[in-house]
Amino acid sequence: MPSDEDPTLSEPQPVLSPLTTAALFLVLTVDPGGEPVVRELLADLAGLQRSVGFGHPQGRLSVVAGIGSEAWDRLVDGPRPAxxxxxxxxxGARHHAPATPGDLLFHIRAGRQDLCFALGSEIMNRLRGAVSVADEVTGFSYLDMRDLLGFVDGTENPVGRAAAAAVLIGDEDPEFAGGSYVIVQKYLHDLDAWNRLTVEQQEQIIGRSKLTNVEIDAPGSHVELNTITGPDGAERKILRDNMPFGSPGSGQFGTYYIGYxxxxxxxxxxxxxMFLGDGPFSHDRILDFSTAVTGTLFFVPPAAFLEDLADQDEQTASAAAQGSLGIGDLKHR
Known part of the structure; x- marks a missing residue:
């Protein structure tokens, strides 16, 4: 099992960074012909993050980049993650989790929203004309780490070695050890309908006390349906970094779900x-108040993998130059 201290792993991107109070989520599609620009940006991403965040060390600025399935073969010359x-x-019978476009994910986190904005702006300046924006969400920490439904989110996240073991690929896919998978979804909440429920009704849907965040006995609750066990009976974990988002003026409120x-x-x-049900429960009742409007899966390569992407274009250019030279030599013979 991998851990945050396992020397056999390639250095991961900062997926295990502590939760922050601000985030920016960018989901992009790569335009035809935009691949070289994207590869160059991905190779420079860590340096770009350091440049923007250098003067603000207390801001804890970080960025994670993911690549979607359809874009992988366009961007990477080599094997695919398993x-x-x-x-x-x-x-499901009542609810739908759509699959939506997305070739690139940039998950930008910081203790200040202006740092997320600054790094996001630099990324988009570099990618302008090479990509299209599929989705952009600004997330924020709400009250005491609660979502807009009023409940604490992310309580069951693993920490330390357990987090690394749950999130980072090991020797089961050695070419991509240190990488991770991430799924993102944007959920829109019907807060008017939710707030018409009593606190007790809300707690039965979530499976926790709203005030104390302690788990309660609530069959078919969100907590119960999201508790997954393996063949050995041990609970299987993921790392969530969900963030609330919203616009009081437009009346749009939601949660941006992100799970590594x-x-x-x-x-x-x-x-x-959640969507198809389990046992006697046809669906997660939170979906009666929260609608999924996006859904995409990405692979998060190790940091060094991204840095090497620019070499592909150099090698291609070198091979093309050598080929041209060979043709010219033949003409002069």
């Missing part, structure tokens, strides 16, 4: 329980 595939659309995992199958099983 479990990289498009997001699985789910259609060593294998996407764990997150996908959670989503199947």
């Amino acid at each position: 479990e990289l595939h498009p997001f699985e659309e789910l259609r 995992a060593r294998t996407p199958s764990v997150t996908e099983e959670m989503l199947r329980h």
Whole structure:
């Protein structure tokens, strides 16, 4: 099992960074012909983050980049991660988890929103004309780490060695050790309907006390349906970094769901329980008040993998130059 101290792993991107109070989520599609620009940006991403964040060390600025299944072969000359595939659309009896476009994910985090904005602006300045924006969400920490439904979010996140073991790929896919998979979804909340419920009704849907955040006995609750166990009976974990977002003026409120995992199958099983049901429960009742409007799966390569992407274009250019030289030599013979 990998850990945050396992020397055999390639250096991961900062997926294990502590939760922050601000975030920016950018989901992009790569325009035809934009691949070289994207590769160059991905190779420079860590340096770009350091430049923007250098003068503000207390801001804890970080960025994680993910690549979608359809874009992988366009951007990477080589093997694919073993479990990289498009997001699985789910259609339940009452609720739908759509699969939506996304070739690139940039998950930008900081203790200050202006730092997220600054780094996001630099990324988009570099990519302008090479990509199209599929989705952009500004997330914020709400009150005492609560979502806009009023409940604390992320309580069950693993920490330390357990987090690394749950999130980082090990020797099961050695070419991509230190990488991770991430699924993102944007949920829109019907807060008017939610707030018409009593606190007790809300707690039965979530599976926790709203005031104290302690788990309660609530069959079929969100907590219960998202508790996944392996063949050995041990609970299987993912790392969530969900963030609230909203616009009081337009009346749009929601949660941006983002879950990192060593294998996407764990997150996908959670989503199947939510949307398709489990046992006697037809669906997660939180979906009666929260509608998924996006859904995409990405692979998060190790940091060094991104830095090497620019070499592909140099090698291609070098090979093309050598080929041209060979043709010219033949003409002069």
